[in-house]
Amino acid sequence: MKSVLVSGIQPTGKLHIGNYLGALKNFVELQNTGKFRCFFFVADLHSLTEEFDPKEKQKQVENLILDFLAAGIDLKKSVLFVQSAIPAHSELAWILNTITPFGELRRMTQFKEKTGEEYETTNVGLFDYPVLMAADILLYDTKFVPVGDDQLQHLELTRTLARKFNSRFGNAFFEPKPLLTEIPRLMSLDDPTKKMSKSRPEGCLFLDDEPETIRKKIMRAVTDSGSEVRADREKKPAVTNLIRIYSAMSGKSVTQIEERFKGRGYGEFKKELSEIVVRGLAPFQKKKKELRKKRAAIMKRVATGNKKANTIASKKLLEVKKKTGLV
Numbered sequence: 369m370k371s372v373l374v375s376g377i378q379p380t381g382k383l384h385i386g387n388y389l390g391a392l393k394n395f396v397e398l399q400n401t402g403k404f405r406c407f408f409f410v411a412d413l414h415s416l417t418e419e420f421d422p423k424e425k426q427k428q429v430e431n432l433i434l435d436f437l438a439a440g441i442d443l444k445k446s447v448l449f450v451q452s453a454i455p456a457h458s459e460l461a462w463i464l465n466t467i468t469p470f471g472e473l474r475r476m477t478q479f480k481e482k483t484g485e486e487y488e489t490t491n492v493g494l495f496d497y498p499v500l501m502a503a504d505i506l507l508y509d510t511k512f513v514p515v516g517d518d519q520l521q522h523l524e525l526t527r528t529l530a531r532k533f534n535s536r537f538g539n540a541f542f543e544p545k546p547l548l549t550e551i552p553r554l555m556s557l558d559d560p561t562k563k564m565s566k567s568r569p570e571g572c573l574f575l576d577d578e579p580e581t582i583r584k585k586i587m588r589a590v591t592d593s594g595s596e597v598r599a600d601r602e603k604k605p606a607v608t609n610l611i612r613i614y615s616a617m618s619g620k621s622v623t624q625i626e627e628r629f630k631g632r633g634y635g636e637f638k639k640e641l642s643e644i645v646v647r648g649l650a651p652f653q654k655k656k657k658e659l660r661k662k663r664a665a666i667m668k669r670v671a672t673g674n675k676k677a678n679t680i681a682s683k684k685l686l687e688v689k690k691k692t693g694l695v
């Protein structure tokens with residue numbers, strides 16, 4: 369039996385190159401090894417924890433499905449589904465809530481970052497977010513979860529909850545392991561101390577950005593003092609981040625890139641980087657345009673994915689209900 373691999377992305381608008389290099393590209397490569405039984409999903413329930421317009425939600429879900437497919441997720445090789453279509457996710461999340469210590473959730477970095485000091489008005493969904501994520505993962509007997517490093521803490525909680533449930537009620541869950549990419553965290557173009565995130569759109573390269581926009585954003589990206597194109601995370605965090613993008617998009621090693629730009633300045637480096645990113649994203653953008661025309665047929669195939677996921681998840685939920693004495 370192949371090991372199960374599960375990952376999800378929230379439909380909250382456009383994906384950026386950090387999502388792509390930190391997660392999506394990895395999903396596709398892992399799928400194509402043929403070594404895993406892959407499940408990928410649209411985490412629409414998670415996305416309700418951020419402000420949104422109900423009229424936009426379906427469009428965002430469909431857009432993310434097209435992103436998955438344009439990046440290379442293949443419905444013949446992977447199951448693609450929408451989280452909210454599988455009731456077991458919410459039900460298991462509730463059961464897991466009852467074994468989750470309050471203090472574990474309060475410590476979560478993502479929660480702290482997203483709420484700041486606004487505890488009184490923060491929605492409880494944002495607090496409970498990691499428990500739903502644990503349910504997403506544990507329902508499928510998952511062994512591996514490819515994510516960016518911002519999600520590692522949530523995955524650690526998932527492991528803790530699996531252990532806790534198993535020891536209290538009997539073995540039901542595997543403890544999943546993370547799979548990180550070479551770039552588990554891409555930094556913002558306008559501030560290399562912050563991770564690239566759509567909450568700072570000016571520092572993001574979006575997968576749907578027009579070539580002109582990409583060029584402008586890269587040429588405007590902050591750099592470090594000096595003029596040497598050299599990777600040095602301490603002294604040259606901004607340039608190092610750009611070199612990593614260059615490397616991931618071109619397949620060239622960091623040393624090869626440093627060699628190539630020896631004696632040339634940041635300007636020339638950025639110009640070439642712009643073209644590499646524009647060219648690198650072109651096939652994705654072209655494919656997405658074509659897929660858009662087949663939207664209806666694609667959504668039908670996702671409905672098949674939902675059915676498959678539902679069968680597996682319902683079975684695991686029933687096992688959990690039996691173990692906890694609910695049935």
Ligand code: AMP
Nearest residue numbers: 378386387390391515516552553554564
């Ligand atoms: P999200 O948009 O928060 O649902 O994130 C989707 C995936 O992209 C998750 O696996 C994240 O860990 C990953 N990710 C988000 N931001 C970055 C970043 N700046 N660098 C690398 N990976 C990221």
Ligand code: TRP
Nearest residue numbers: 374375376377378411414501504
């Ligand atoms: N929390 C993840 C993120 O923001 C999205 C997500 C939800 C997820 N459920 C998951 C990722 C389960 C992996 C497995 O990126």
